[in-house]
Amino acid sequence: MTQTPPRPLEGLRVIDLTRALAGPYATLLLAGLGAEVIKVEQPQGGDLARENSPYVGRDGIVVERRHEDDISISHLTRARGKYGVALDLKKPEARQVFADLVRTADIVVENFTAGTADRLGVGYEAARAANPRIVYCSLSGFGADDLEGGKAMDVIIQALSGAMFSSGEPGEPPVRFGIPIADMLAPVFSVIGILAAIEQRHRTGVGQHVDVSMLGALTSFVAIENWSAMAAAGMASRTGLTVRRLSPFGVFECADGYVALVAVHEKLARGLFRAMGAPELGDDSRFASRDVRVANAHDLEERINAWSRGLPTAEVVRRLEAEGVPVAPVRHPEDALVDPRVVGRNETMPIAHPDYDSEIDLRTAGIPIQFSEARTGFDDALPVRIGEHNDAIYRTLLGYSPEMLEKLSAAGVV
Amino acid sequence: MTQTPPRPLEGLRVIDLTRALAGPYATLLLAGLGAEVIKVEQPQGGDLARENSPYVGRDGIVVERRHEDDISISHLTRARGKYGVALDLKKPEARQVFADLVRTADIVVENFTAGTADRLGVGYEAARAANPRIVYCSLSGFGADDLEGGKAMDVIIQALSGAMFSSGEPGEPPVRFGIPIADMLAPVFSVIGILAAIEQRHRTGVGQHVDVSMLGALTSFVAIENWSAMAAAGMASRTGLTVRRLSPFGVFECADGYVALVAVHEKLARGLFRAMGAPELGDDSRFASRDVRVANAHDLEERINAWSRGLPTAEVVRRLEAEGVPVAPVRHPEDALVDPRVVGRNETMPIAHPDYDSEIDLRTAGIPIQFSEARTGFDDALPVRIGEHNDAIYRTLLGYSPEMLEKLSAAGVV
Incomplete structure (x- = not known):
């Protein structure tokens, strides 16, 4: 019983x-x-x-x-x-x-x-x-x-x-x-x-x-975000779909939807470049370290979008997961609610x-x-x-x- | 003590x-x-x-x-x-x-x-x-x-x-x-x-x-919103700055910012029209009841924006408050955090x-x-x-x- x-x-x-x-x-x-x-x-x-x-x-x-x-x-x-x-x-x-x-x-x-x-x-x-x-x-x-x-x-x-x-x-x-x-x-x-x-x-x-x-x-x-301090430090507070001071970080476009991805650290950035079929970016002077990725965030985001736009969401997720990069599809609420x-x-x-x-x-x-x-x-x-x-x-x-x-x-x- | x-x-x-x-x-x-x-x-x-x-x-x-x-x-x-x-x-x-x-x-x-x-x-x-x-x-x-x-x-x-x-x-x-x-x-x-x-x-x-x-x-x-039911009922779920099935409801543009306002009910809608200097809209067949306001929401929203864009946020708020219409400026976090x-x-x-x-x-x-x-x-x-x-x-x-x-x-x- x-x-x-x-x-x-x-x-x-x-x-x-x-x-x-x-x-x-x-x-x-x-x-x-x-x-x-x-x-x-x-x-x-x-x-x-x-x-x-x-x-x-x-x-x-x-x-x-x-x-x-x-x-x-x-x-x-x-x-x-x-x-x-x-x-x-x-x-x-x-x-x-x-x-x-x-x-x-x-x-x-x-x-x-x-x-x-x-x-x-x-x-x-x-x-x-x-x-x-x-x-x-x-x-x-x-x-x-x-x-x-x-x-x-x-x-x-x-x-x-x-x-x-x-x-x-x-x-x-x-x-x-x-x-x-x-x-x-x-x-x-x-x-x-x-x-x-x-x-x-x-x-x-x-x-x-x-x-x-x-x-x-x-x-x-x-108020948990430090709005006045960020303004005083000259950091952007309102940043839209991506956060460039952590680049690459945020939401990117796919052929049939969007994904969120985070590749702030070195290992993750190199995983992303491999997933994109462009491992050489990891040694490119514009993208080879966190500081230069942030400095060239606009260029980097355009390259990621140019790649992801050509693929279905599921495929972008699959390729990034295979490289250990945190990624998720941006789901519609109806799909989110039935996640097992x-x-x-x-x-x-x-x-x-x-x-x-x-x-x-x-x-x-x-x-x-x-x-x-x-x-x-x-x-x-x-x-x-x-x-x-x-x-x-x-x-x-x-x-x-x-x-x-x-x-x-x-x-x-x- | x-x-x-x-x-x-x-x-x-x-x-x-x-x-x-x-x-x-x-x-x-x-x-x-x-x-x-x-x-x-x-x-x-x-x-x-x-x-x-x-x-x-x-x-x-x-x-x-x-x-x-x-x-x-x-x-x-x-x-x-x-x-x-x-x-x-x-x-x-x-x-x-x-x-x-x-x-x-x-x-x-x-x-x-x-x-x-x-x-x-x-x-x-x-x-x-x-x-x-x-x-x-x-x-x-x-x-x-x-x-x-x-x-x-x-x-x-x-x-x-x-x-x-x-x-x-x-x-x-x-x-x-x-x-x-x-x-x-x-x-x-x-x-x-x-x-x-x-x-x-x-x-x-x-x-x-x-x-x-x-x-x-x-x-x-x-999940508190009824996504699947709204879809089944043919109601829009993702509606941006305004909610047209409750029109007028949402965020409108001012000369120097934005306001949120709600005038769903008859009394509030008439208050809004008076604040806009257009009390006659309350008797206009396109706006004289909740159902027709919803049916003509696009037109109504354009009229509100055309009015509010010409005025500073503070003035739009003042005029709507004087008519008892729920309204608030869309504030920057830095201003919101110091609200007394x-x-x-x-x-x-x-x-x-x-x-x-x-x-x-x-x-x-x-x-x-x-x-x-x-x-x-x-x-x-x-x-x-x-x-x-x-x-x-x-x-x-x-x-x-x-x-x-x-x-x-x-x-x-x-």
């Missing part, structure tokens, strides 16, 4: 007030690590991500919702493994229900505009009054205390953080990242903050408020509509962490309807009577 | 075998959250990041090292708050020293090529034999069990993960992210894995092996050579998390020399006698 290993965060319960992407991704990570996540939605409308196109359902994948039971793939992705309750936070009665939930929980996560949770009576102070052990995480655009920052969207934060201007060629426009990096990074730091506060709680017995800003999270990433190394580790995972099969492999983010004594993964729970798990949570967990639930429901609270 | 708040991870000790960027960023986050980090370096050479240009020292910021006490800014950034010991892991005597360190510790982090730590006798099994409570984190390119993956560098992982192909204009080359996103993301997930394993240890009393892959971490981020909102929350922080002032604001990554009952920040420790804290760690912490240390030193072990 084999036992299923536990998940590392089993025993922790999360009250999840989040919506859209940043907040729900934080609670998705907690759910995949084994915490029990109770997703709270407005009875009317619910999470905005329910309205994101495309949808999946009985007609397969469609741009516009056709049937009642079509599900937004965003919602299917982000609400995986979460239990869903309806609660209209604008109703006064909701405060007591929220307090009852918080009393059973370890963690609350919210990503309202700064100030909103307090105004609704579900902010940190209200949660702490109900349960002093609660770890309460606020995720916002500019920080929980910035009441003027306004609505923070991924593209706005990308622009402000410097991330857009770190990519692209000198003199060319900035680059919008095709993945919502600002929306995704703040939740990862939120989970670190939550787990650090849970660790502190083991020492102190009390919880605290954890506050992460999208602008701060992404700007701290940008990634699939085998559940770093990407299939998702499916609970009732309808899809011919398309709907593959999304997993938990990219392996544990020797634990597993990751999601409970077989999905709030298809708003309030899907009202009974399980309000009756079974909180012990609300049928009469009380009926009353709350009639008043539109749940 | 005010007390300094604690840091959340106080009481945890980390043995840090990492080098370069990915591993050291993981232990930097742990150090900033209050863990005691002991950085282990080869007596000859030490961390590769010590040789990264530019350097700071008595001549200010320089591209090539001039003086013995010039310090690589990479090292100054990444080794902040860490205690440094020398230990030659290739010497047989090092295994006992490593075991002695592990016995005092909670966490080990390494980012050698997969298989190397085991071969050196400092892998998970060796650490567990010394201390069954140890949480041992391996950070590698393709996973701890992938012994053929070879050297993983940021640009290689960016290419394989699909991240490069998610950015840029359709039909144009892929985009290399200007921040080392693959090197930075895996450590953030490593810290989540470590803290989750520490939480599990509170229940079980034993540690475990945590294994994070750079390819898996970045691919999981890319980010500085005030220590999301970026100054660093300095311990002995020489710099005229340049050397500003780098902080810990982008605020705690109500804790602080973040770094001990005033930096291994300027390799083995800087040998005495404090080997004598005071491990209790090695002067004779024993002398012997280890004479043998080149420490």
Whole structure:
């Protein structure tokens, strides 16, 4: 008999007030690590991500919702493994229900505009009054205390953080990242903050408020490069597809695509020249040492491109690998997501509509962490309807009577 | 009398075998959250990041090292708050020293090529034999069990993960992210894995092996977008500076720079048209509803650019803000890092050579998390020399006698 290993965060319960992407991704990570996540939605409308196109359902994948039971793939992705309750936070009665939930929980996560949770009576102070052990995480655009920052969207934060201007060629426009990096990074730091506060709680017995800003999270990433020092030292910071001070380094064109390669050191450069069928370049005074390769980087890059453009990507990769030069094809996301190394580790995972099969492999983010004594993964729970798990949570967990639930429901609270 | 708040991870000790960027960023986050980090370096050479240009020292910021006490800014950034010991892991005597360190510790982090730590006798099994409570984190390119993956560098992982192909204009080359996103993301997930394993240890009393892959971490981020579903639904996935299915949405050109703006909804679109001095567009049949704006996105984007190109960035921002339209200038990293909102929350922080002032604001990554009952920040420790804290760690912490240390030193072990 084999036992299923536990998940590392089993025993922790999360009250999840989040919506859209940043907040729900934080609670998705907690759910995949084994915490029990109770997703709270407005009875009317619910999470905005329910309205994101495309949808999946009985007609397969469609741009516009056709049937009642079509599900937004965003919602299917982000609400995986979460239990869903309806609660209209604008109703006064909701405060007591929220307090009852918080009393059973370890963690609350919210990503309202700064100030909103307090105004609704579900902010940190209200949660702490109900349960002093609660770890309460606020995720916002500019920080929980910035009441003027306004609505923070991924593209706005990308622009402000410097991330857009770190990519692209000198003199060319900035680059919008095709993945919502600002929306995704703040939740990862939120989970670190939550787990650090849970660790502190083991020492102190009390919880605290954890506050992460999208602008701060992404700007701290940008700040790991020494921008001002590089400028002061006269080094180019924005270098496009290649980095000439490390030449040859970067992305090169093939007949049918692109490869990334790195041949900074002597041995690798000579391997590259052999792969190019031009071993004599290793003794050429323009390319025979790292310093002269950097000085003649433009010429060197043109020679590499002239060679690689004549060959299919797979052949360029094969020839460089044979010489021990680090190289990889620039893959389309659809190809990247089905890499057996990634699939085998559940770093990407299939998702499916609970009732309808899809011919398309709907593959999304997993938990990219392996544990020797634990597993990751999601409970077989999905709030298809708003309030899907009202009974399980309000009756079974909180012990609300049928009469009380009926009353709350009639008043539109749940 | 005010007390300094604690840091959340106080009481945890980390043995840090990492080098370069990915591993050291993981232990930097742990150090900033209050863990005691002991950085282990080869007596000859030490961390590769010590040789990264530019350097700071008595001549200010320089591209090539001039003086013995010039310090690589990479090292100054990444080794902040860490205690440094020398230990030659290739010497047989090092295994006992490593075991002695592990016995005092909670966490080990390494980012050698997969298989190397085991071969050196400092892998998970060796650490567990010394201390069954140890949480041992391996950070590698393709996973701890992938012994053929070879050297993983940021640009290689960016290419394989699909991240490069998610950015840029359709039909144009892929985009290399200007921040080392693959090197930075895996450590953030490593810290989540470590803290989750520490939480599990509170229940079980034993540690475990945590294994994070750079390819898996970045691919999981890319996978949050529904690439295959969007392709099946006929929706463009790679859309460059703007997203036409949300038009107007994206980056637009000004006289002296660029702005990001979002005016997806009716109210925002009308605000944009007023800011443009063309309120009549709100009633124009080509732009009067979301559906027609999307259908005429190309025309709409041209009109916005024609307007914004005639004005300085600051003026475009001012006019759109006055109409309540989400907008932001696309900032250079140097400007982004000194945003008072980010500085005030220590999301970026100054660093300095311990002995020489710099005229340049050397500003780098902080810990982008605020705690109500804790602080973040770094001990005033930096291994300027390799083995800087040998005495404090080997004598005071491990209790090695002067004779024993002398012997280890004479043998080149420490």
